[in-house]
Amino acid sequence: MSRILSTLLFTVGILLSPLAAQAQTLRLITDAETQSMIRDFSIPLMKAAGINNQDLPIYLVNDRAFNAFVIENGSLFINYGTIIDSKTPNALKAVLAHEIGHLAGGHLQRLREQAEVQARVQAVTMLLGIGVLAAAAGQENREDIGRLAGAFIIGASSASQNAFMAYRRSEESAADAAALTYLERTKQSPNGMIDVLNTLKNNQGLSAGASSYLGTHPLAQDRINQAQNRAAASPYRKNRDSRQDIERFELVKAKLTGFLERTQTVLNRYPNTDKSIAARYARTIAGYRAGAGAGAIKQMSALVSASPRNPNFHEMLGQMYYETGSPTKALEPLKRAIEIAPKEPEFRLIYALALADTGVKSNVEEAIRQLRRVAATSPKSARPFSILARAYAKLGDEGQADLSAAEAALRNGDEGLARGLAKKAQRNLKQGTPAWLRSDDILSLT
Template sequence: MSDVSPVVRSPRARPGWARRLGAAAMAVTLAVTAAASPLLAPLALAQGQPKLPIVRDAETEALLKDYMAPVLRAAGLARQNIEVTLINDRAFNAFVADGRRIFVFLGTLVDAKTPNEVIGVLAHETGHIAGGHLARMRQQLAAAQSASIVAFLLSLGAVAAGAASGSTRDSNLGSAVGGIVTGPQEMIRRSLLSYQRGEEQAADRAAVNYLHATKQSPKGMLDTFRRIGDQNLFISRGVDPYTLSHPLPRERISQLEELVAKSPYRDVRDSPALQLRHDLMRAKIIGFFDKPDTVARRYPLSDTSLPARYARAISAYRFNQVNDAIRQIDALIAAQPDNPYFHELKGQALLESARPNEAIAPLRRAAAMAPRATPIRIMLGQALVASGSKANADEAIRELSQALANETTAVDGFRQLALAYGRKGDYANADLASAQAAIASGEFQTARQLAARAKTRFANGSPGWIKADDIENYKPPKLDGKS
């Protein structure tokens, strides 16, 4: 599990290659705009963050992909390449940003006790995509004055931040927003929020339809909304319903209760195998991001379940008890020898403990078991490069190139590829990979400089020269959408 840039697909043809690569680097910034349709308000907008903290994990991504597959088929979106991006934040939150990415906060996954709860959240966000809500919201925004929209967004973000932190002194959130946006802007604000409330309710209904079509229970959605309702009860009293971008919890809960009561699948439960994968995912997140004492309280030694052992092993390695962690991980591998993510964990623990030569074997096995898991292949490439052996350079280039063929913003992957080429003395491709890493991280000037240098080392008109030229001439789009 690692913090990296968000994922997008990499086109093979030259036209638009650098444009898409650079646009992907800005995708998280552009994601938190008025077009976002969240289950809850995006925290990045509320906090004014230019980027969201993206985290990559092969195990979690594979599980969420399996959660999404039947829902996307039911929505007629199976071929649309909808992706789920993980946000390293423990809040309960999920939102759609650009019509093909669903952003899910890690807190959503930890808080959800069953796969069905997460599937309900994903189904809701799929409802936004299938319903074209983002495009219609953009049309609504375009019809209003730009200055009023900016003022509205700033006020909504400020109030959302205050509500999330509990720092809003005014018990009426509508008054807090209204203190910033007044007059004609107040009418625009109410109109837009009324429109978005309707879209949220439509997404709820669509989600239930998708769950029915796939013979899954909508009860997880109801449990989720009840939990959200309990958490937000203290800020709901005295709130003007027309000032919220989503229906008040009680309204959505009431609607869902009716839909669940009529559902023929309301008592369908997740399979034990899927529940175990879900529990392992939650344990992994807790093991990586919580302090040892928190992990120990949640998973005491008396708990001998596989998820509990997983969390404790991760926590041990994260807090410098590597030898003990390796013993625990070996026991996990003995229990599930065909689980690629246990082998990945062993390799990661060894790699991050400055033992790259020992990390190569478990990472090779993990990559062989999960050949489409990009994060594992990148980690294997990193271990091969870190070994310092020129003999491993060719394998590192193969692994990293294969992983990056379907990625354009895996910054660490491009950096490791540059190092691998450097080991071989191939400085043209090393400069090109460094340029790709720079543009993926939004360092456009550095990217152009590296690309220009790479061009001097490639034959004029060669594939590498063309890619470098594309990067050198790339002009990032402005936030207003203009080039």
């Protein structure tokens, strides 16, 4: 009996861990502009929820569907399609507030606990059923008994699933209510939540006609009704997004559209008649992605001139120069991006790449200094160490190159590779130096 029970619990555990499993197979996008905006939109909402974590891990998912979710360690995942399909910054903030509601409410932990309870109920029910059928095994019609056994097990499983899914629906309603509270505490309109729920209702389509009892979320109309009732009493229902938030939001949408949507989709959404900065940004990126490097660089330079205080424009221009084989030309705009936004590690990483690829010794040495700074502020990231290995190799410093590669492997979870590289590094490092001692640390850790 204990073996059957543990197997059932294991199976249910797999079914109830879709977010963690999904996160391991997601296609993720790294974009400083987008992730910075999401973080800035999230921080006031997190404070309103009583969560003091300004280092919220934010992951941008390469998925066009309208979706976002959190996992137990507090990481937030948001599909790029959610940003594109959100009508306003307020709507996107409502999505973020909903997910923060799950974190603040401890829903993920309670969901796991509820899952364990439901698994035990299901296991006991199934075992009781199997026992009854075993007692009847002496009867002649064994084929009917076999069909009965199958029907009973399916029925028991369905009953347990229904109870579990009902629990999920209650958590979704609670997260909606929490989101509306956080929006109110930050003096933002609840109308963004209504917009989001209307989007979900449209997406739900024919699936809304299926059994709501088996759904993990309440039907969208039920959620809309709840939000409308709360919104009617909100003193901030007529508040609008700030001009700064709107401009920032529109630029991010344009960037994601330019990079991730089809060229014709970009041109339909941002026709040549649209002379706004956001439209020009989208068309420039789409042209660059389509292979028009020289033209895109010219257009991006014009955008930099139009918005000289926007660090993302400088960074994008530098990226275009670097990726089209002109690392030296990339240095000036990338350095300017860092001057405007000194706390953005992604800017320093591409700046270091460009510095290293110029092949000039002084530039490579500067790249190492920049990468050391990023590594100190982002100690869990493998990326600065991977680029450090490349930079040290250009200087012919094999010991430091192998040590940096070992650091990157360690952070990527490849302990075997980290150990091998640390051993190799020690052969080219002077014993007793900080670098040699660090390689020895890696050997002891692996």
